[in-house]
Amino acid sequence: xxxxxxxxxxxAVEPEIIPPGRxxxxxxxxxxxxxxxxxxxxxxxxxxxxxxxxxFLCVLGLLAAIFLLxxxxxxLIWIPLLAGLxxxxxxxxxxxx
Numbered sequence: 563x564x565x566x567x568x569x570x571x572x573x574a575v576e577p578e579i580i581p582p583g584r585x586x587x588x589x590x591x592x593x594x595x596x597x598x599x600x601x602x603x604x605x606x607x608x609x610x611x612x613x614x615x616x617x618f619l620c621v622l623g624l625l626a627a628i629f630l631l632x633x634x635x636x637x638l639i640w641i642p643l644l645a646g647l648x649x650x651x652x653x654x655x656x657x658x659x
Contacts, residue, residue: 610618
């Protein structure tokens with residue numbers, strides 16, 4: 563029984579390999595679309611251009627700014643709390659004398 567668990571299983575559906583002569587390709591302005599007969603899947607493949615890289619870096623910078631603001635906000639919330647604890651400790655120490 564343990565041999566059946568450790569043995570790799572075959573995939574339920576075999577992938578279809580389309581020879582280059584059978585696939586239809588349609589030229590797009592920024593890439594290619596490959597469509598085989600009988601399927602409804604289209605795959606757009608194109609490299610990331612300068613505008614895409616700039617947008618990606620802007621989104622990355624925005625996420626970093628949001629993280630930094632959250633970090634600064636957390637620090638700004640803790641400063642008054644720690645100051646209040648310090649003052650309470652000083653008052654309690656003077657009151658005990």
